Amino acid sequence: MESVGIAKKTWAFLPVGYFSRSIGKKLIVAVTGIVLLGFVTGHMVGNLQVFIGQEALNRYAAFLQGLGELLWVIRGFMALMLVLHVWFAVKLKLENWAARPQRYQCNDTVQATLSSRTMIWTGILVAAFATYHLLHFTFVSTDPRLAELRHSHDVYSMVILGFQQPLISIFYMIMMFALAFHLSHSVQSMFQTLGLNNQHYDGGLRLVALAWATILFIGYVSIPVAALSGILKLPAGVR
Numbered sequence: 001m002e003s004v005g006i007a008k009k010t011w012a013f014l015p016v017g018y019f020s021r022s023i024g025k026k027l028i029v030a031v032t033g034i035v036l037l038g039f040v041t042g043h044m045v046g047n048l049q050v051f052i053g054q055e056a057l058n059r060y061a062a063f064l065q066g067l068g069e070l071l072w073v074i075r076g077f078m079a080l081m082l083v084l085h086v087w088f089a090v091k092l093k094l095e096n097w098a099a100r101p102q103r104y105q106c107n108d109t110v111q112a113t114l115s116s117r118t119m120i121w122t123g124i125l126v127a128a129f130a131t132y133h134l135l136h137f138t139f140v141s142t143d144p145r146l147a148e149l150r151h152s153h154d155v156y157s158m159v160i161l162g163f164q165q166p167l168i169s170i171f172y173m174i175m176m177f178a179l180a181f182h183l184s185h186s187v188q189s190m191f192q193t194l195g196l197n198n199q200h201y202d203g204g205l206r207l208v209a210l211a212w213a214t215i216l217f218i219g220y221v222s223i224p225v226a227a228l229s230g231i232l233k234l235p236a237g238v239r
């Protein structure tokens with residue numbers, strides 16, 4: 001009787017059906033995640049041109065606007081990546097929660113790190129932040145002064161003026177931390193899903209993920225910090 005019980009437990013522990021269904025979703029989350037990681041990395045590098053000066057950042061923004069219809073194709077593609085990423089990540093999480101009682105029954109003692117357990121929540125925070133950020137700097141609907149600067153193609157002054165408001169800057173910094181926390185696990189998780197992880201370099205991979213997330217955090221946060229502290233100043237005549 002006991003051996004039948006053990007066999008049952010063993011089979012229940014190997015979630016063959018669950019895995020075959022979820023692997024496709026995991027793959028979509030990983031591939032869309034790589035595209036989004038590429039975007040946040042490139043976006044940070046582009047934005048850091050604020051430290052070169054007004055002309056550099058405005059030239060970069062004008063270049064993007066100059067892409068015309070291609071920009072809308074890129075925007076559409078990125079939006080699709082984001083929707084697929086969020087949709088399948090949430091679906092996986094719901095499946096995972098639904099399977100929880102079974103996992104406890106089989107005495108699954110696998111421990112997850114804090115960043116992996118909070119992925120869904122940091123992900124939701126980043127998605128909420130992205131919505132606010134689009135209203136703030138792309139649709140410029142939160143402050144008429146920013147809209148004026150945006151429409152006169154002075155993205156440099158718009159960014160500095162936007163971040164001279166402490167509450168907004170603090171909000172951005174907290175959200176950048178949520179983004180970094182989200183990424184610190186996701187890079188490693190992507191490698192695992194794509195089968196590129198290996199126990200020999202698992203530690204190194206964790207370090208790469210942490211370093212990448214930290215660079216993104218420092219790079220992004222440096223902009224509101226510099227605007228608040230007066231390192232980045234508004235050009236003469238802009239108030």
Ligand code: HEM
Nearest residue numbers: 040043047061075130133137138155159179220221223224
């Ligand atoms: C200090 C941090 C950031 C700064 C200074 C910044 C700056 C900007 C600016 C100036 C624009 C408008 C570009 C334009 O229309 O010419 C923009 C758009 C955008 N940002 Fe950021 N950004 C920051 C962080 C982020 C983060 C962390 C994300 C992603 C999670 C993000 C996602 C986007 C997206 C999706 C757009 C819309 C791009 C488009 O116009 O199609 N940004 N950002």
